[in-house]
Amino acid sequence: MKKDIENEMEDELLSEYDFTQMSGGVRGKYVERYRSGTNLVLLDPDVAQAFPNDAAVNEALRMLIQIAQRQQLNTMVQQRE
Numbered sequence: 001m002k003k004d005i006e007n008e009m010e011d012e013l014l015s016e017y018d019f020t021q022m023s024g025g026v027r028g029k030y031v032e033r034y035r036s037g038t039n040l041v042l043l044d045p046d047v048a049q050a051f052p053n054d055a056a057v058n059e060a061l062r063m064l065i066q067i068a069q070r071q072q073l074n075t076m077v078q079q080r081e
Contacts, residue, residue, distance in 0.1 A: 019025075043051070051057045 043057075051060065
């Protein structure tokens, strides 16, 4: 099984490709933008159907955070009583 995975990962580029001849490329051009906050998530189709856009997902998650925080506070208060 491991050997099959290794074979899939082999370089498929032809030996004729010589990237040293390419001009204009800048190594690490987008690395800072990437490091600053890439956070992509793939939603399952049934979940994606409930949320038309990223704003709707963010709003729902913020509401869930608030509910969880309130629940945690209520639990703490009840334990003190």
